[in-house]
Amino acid sequence: MSLVVDASKRDLRSISTELKEAVAQGPVTVKETAHLHGLVAGFKSGEVTIEGDGGDYLGALNAGATIRVKGNAGRYLADNMTQGTVIVEGSTDYGAGPYCYGGTVIVNGDAGDFTAVMNKGATIIIGGDVGDEVATYMLAGDLVILGNAGKNLGNYLIRGNIYVGGGWESLGHNTLLEEMTQADTTKLRGYFEQYGIEADPTTFKKIVRLSEKPFYKTKKAA
Amino acid sequence: MPSVNGTFCVTVMKDRCINARMPGKCATCVEVCPYDVYALDDDGSVYVQNYNACVGCRICAEFCPEDAIRINPAESEFLVRSPWTFPQVEEIHHKAQTGQYQLRGFGTMGYAPSFDNITVVPSQIASAAPRDKYREECDMEVVIGEDTCEHPIRMQYPFLFPAMSFGALSREARMALAIGAAQTGIISNTGEGGLLQDESWLIKGYENEARTLKQWEPGGHLVVQWSTGRWGVSADYVRAGDGVEVKIGQGAKPGMGGHLLGAKVTEEIAAIRGIPIGSDALSPCRYYDVQDPEDMKRMVAFLRDVTDYQVPIFFKLGPSRPYADVKACVEAGADAISIDGLVGGTGASPTIVTQGVGIPTVALIPPAVQALKDLGVHRKVKLFVLGGIRHGLDAYKALAMGADGVGFGAAAEIAMGCRACMACATGRCPYGITSQDPELRARLDPVEAGQRLANFIKATAEELKILTMLSGHDNIRDLGEEDLRATELNTAAITGLKLIGYEKRLPWWDNGRGS
Numbered sequence: 001m002s003l004v005v006d007a008s009k010r011d012l013r014s015i016s017t018e019l020k021e022a023v024a025q026g027p028v029t030v031k032e033t034a035h036l037h038g039l040v041a042g043f044k045s046g047e048v049t050i051e052g053d054g055g056d057y058l059g060a061l062n063a064g065a066t067i068r069v070k071g072n073a074g075r076y077l078a079d080n081m082t083q084g085t086v087i088v089e090g091s092t093d094y095g096a097g098p099y100c101y102g103g104t105v106i107v108n109g110d111a112g113d114f115t116a117v118m119n120k121g122a123t124i125i126i127g128g129d130v131g132d133e134v135a136t137y138m139l140a141g142d143l144v145i146l147g148n149a150g151k152n153l154g155n156y157l158i159r160g161n162i163y164v165g166g167g168w169e170s171l172g173h174n175t176l177l178e179e180m181t182q183a184d185t186t187k188l189r190g191y192f193e194q195y196g197i198e199a200d201p202t203t204f205k206k207i208v209r210l211s212e213k214p215f216y217k218t219k220k221a222a
Numbered sequence: 223m224p225s226v227n228g229t230f231c232v233t234v235m236k237d238r239c240i241n242a243r244m245p246g247k248c249a250t251c252v253e254v255c256p257y258d259v260y261a262l263d264d265d266g267s268v269y270v271q272n273y274n275a276c277v278g279c280r281i282c283a284e285f286c287p288e289d290a291i292r293i294n295p296a297e298s299e300f301l302v303r304s305p306w307t308f309p310q311v312e313e314i315h316h317k318a319q320t321g322q323y324q325l326r327g328f329g330t331m332g333y334a335p336s337f338d339n340i341t342v343v344p345s346q347i348a349s350a351a352p353r354d355k356y357r358e359e360c361d362m363e364v365v366i367g368e369d370t371c372e373h374p375i376r377m378q379y380p381f382l383f384p385a386m387s388f389g390a391l392s393r394e395a396r397m398a399l400a401i402g403a404a405q406t407g408i409i410s411n412t413g414e415g416g417l418l419q420d421e422s423w424l425i426k427g428y429e430n431e432a433r434t435l436k437q438w439e440p441g442g443h444l445v446v447q448w449s450t451g452r453w454g455v456s457a458d459y460v461r462a463g464d465g466v467e468v469k470i471g472q473g474a475k476p477g478m479g480g481h482l483l484g485a486k487v488t489e490e491i492a493a494i495r496g497i498p499i500g501s502d503a504l505s506p507c508r509y510y511d512v513q514d515p516e517d518m519k520r521m522v523a524f525l526r527d528v529t530d531y532q533v534p535i536f537f538k539l540g541p542s543r544p545y546a547d548v549k550a551c552v553e554a555g556a557d558a559i560s561i562d563g564l565v566g567g568t569g570a571s572p573t574i575v576t577q578g579v580g581i582p583t584v585a586l587i588p589p590a591v592q593a594l595k596d597l598g599v600h601r602k603v604k605l606f607v608l609g610g611i612r613h614g615l616d617a618y619k620a621l622a623m624g625a626d627g628v629g630f631g632a633a634a635e636i637a638m639g640c641r642a643c644m645a646c647a648t649g650r651c652p653y654g655i656t657s658q659d660p661e662l663r664a665r666l667d668p669v670e671a672g673q674r675l676a677n678f679i680k681a682t683a684e685e686l687k688i689l690t691m692l693s694g695h696d697n698i699r700d701l702g703e704e705d706l707r708a709t710e711l712n713t714a715a716i717t718g719l720k721l722i723g724y725e726k727r728l729p730w731w732d733n734g735r736g737s
Binding site: 037060 | 501
């Protein structure tokens with residue numbers, strides 16, 4: 001049975017201190033957290049469920065915890081995550097999954113501008129639409145968008161894959177539309193089955209980098 | 223091609239040169255020069271094949287067994303051809319030939335307002351009597367985060383090695399900084415290139431990873447940087463520091479993100495940073511996860527939470543609007559602020575930016591200090607001044623103007639052996655300090671370089687002690703503007719210090735100026 005913590009009118013330090021102790025004992029549910037920014041940051045393990053909406057920077061620096069948000073999450077969800085899973089049943093705002101090195105972010109609804117910016121290895125799946133400048137300067141990992149994307153998708157993409165089920169307003173610099181392979185389809189089908197997503201992977205488009213070095217042209221490794 | 227930093231005359235004195243007498247017997251200059259200035263012809267004779275490639279590092283002269291090489295700058299160019307000096311002509315040719323602007327490291331060259339036009343006022347009969355440097359103690363400790371953290375940083379001296387990343391610097395140079403800091407009880411900052419595991423135990427004075435052999439006392443303090451590129455950053459990384467620095471900008475390229483050119487992104491660096499080998503690592507110019515000052519407060523709040531409220535939070539600023547920027551850092555929750563001047567800049571940057579963007583270091587201090595005073599946190603939130611700080615005299619002047627400490631970036635590189643050839647960005651540092659080439663890196667012994675850094679810090683601390691005590695103080699926190707005078711009008715106008723002879727501040731400083 002999950003321990004339930006009411007966070008209303010409490011500050012980050014007090015609720016975080018209690019959470020750090022509680023997750024070692026088992027799953028924890030936290031209510032009334034929308035005013036708290038940076039909740040469940042840097043956890044290495046544990047299961048935390050947020051009842052209702054979450055604040056900004058939820059699950060920042062996540063290093064192994066599983067975090068589920070029953071409502072919507074604020075900006076900068078799972079900022080700089082390295083391991084673990086963050087699932088949002090609603091939507092998120094600006095900059096979901098920025099700077100992540102690993103782990104998985106699932107947003108069932110929509111996500112805002114600059115989603116997956118500088119992604120360096122995480123799997124980020126957005127069930128709805130995303131905004132502009134999504135996956136800017138992405139260096140590794142997978143971004144899966146079931147809906148539509150805005151302007152400048154994948155701007156200065158360096159490495160990693162962007163899969164889009166719908167369309168986009170425009171692609172950014174250094175992007176290339178590439179044929180989906182069997183391996184891509186299998187990978188997406190695996191994601192969809194694992195997270196209970198209803199979608200046909202064969203209908204997705206794949207965007208990759210055009211060049212590995214789009215900035216300075218003439219340097220080589222020492 | 224390396225940046226052309228100046229015209230250097232390369233002279234090999236044939237009467238001394240072993241190779242000139244016995245072709246094939248010595249080619250040390252050919253071997254040590256990373257820029258191919260020298261070459262061997264078919265019969266083994268050394269010749270100078272490219273004068274223009276010489277960056278003036280003088281490693282050839284240093285290693286020549288017969289002292290047969292002279293490298294001299296063609297300084298007269300600046301007198302007779304300015305503004306169309308040879309370097310300027312070459313810079314235009316470079317752009318015309320390649321379509322690319324030039325990059326270089328090592329900060330602003332040439333004249334900028336500096337500490338040199340400020341003099342120290344010694345104690346005599348009308349002021350507090352001088353203290354005896356040889357027989358009395360001088361308190362130089364700086365404590366950061368005393369009222370806000372469970373584990374404040376206690377620095378033995380008011381000095382730090384500022385952010386210079388692994389990538390910009392070699393592994394050996396990063397290790398040397400840790401060893402130097404361990405021997406002197408000061409801070410070494412990782413910069414934004416991630417953390418070398420060796421650093422975390424070396425900086426505590428341990429010779430081995432198991433932390434069973436303590437080699438260096440008293441042990442230093444590691445500050446890990448949190449920046450806009452977030453290279454190698456994780457919860458463990460943040461927790462590995464004795465402090466966390468939030469980087470806003472730097473002197474080399476304020477308003478731009480860090481540049482690590484692909485030439486320096488080796489397999490090891492690529493692995494730490496999570497980028498392809500040889501890829502240019504260009505940090506964004508701003509945080510993608512901060513849109514306003516309120517976000518910055520929230521970011522500081524979760525960094526404190528992730529570190530269990532144990533360690534202080536630093537901010538690093540480039541030279542922009544010091545009063546407003548320092549105020550914003552305090553409001554965001556800073557325990558310490560480093561502000562980097564125009565002259566600062568060990569990092570690679572477009573030449574026009576490093577040369578012409580930002581406020582000179584000396585001019586940053588009065589508004590920065592005023593901001594701290596207006597918020598009632600002067601001497602509580604610590605202010606570190608960076609950018610062109612060379613010795614104890616510069617440090618004394620910065621402290622007397624209201625700073626709590628200074629940082630040594632370029633000076634630390636020079637202490638390790640650098641000759642300021644400004645070719646750091648090429649990855650071909652002749653002394654292995656800013657290179658990732660294994661052959662060049664092998665020239666830098668981290669323990670020896672660490673000892674040199676410790677010697678430099680200790681000697682500089684002695685200089686600061688001399689100046690503090692001859693001006694009547696036994697504590698660096700007691701230094702003040704009355705201990706200084708500006709020696710010319712411009713510096714008096716910039717700093718608000720009393721002007722020599724006039725013995726007063728210039729009038730506008732007493733009429734509400736300062737914010």
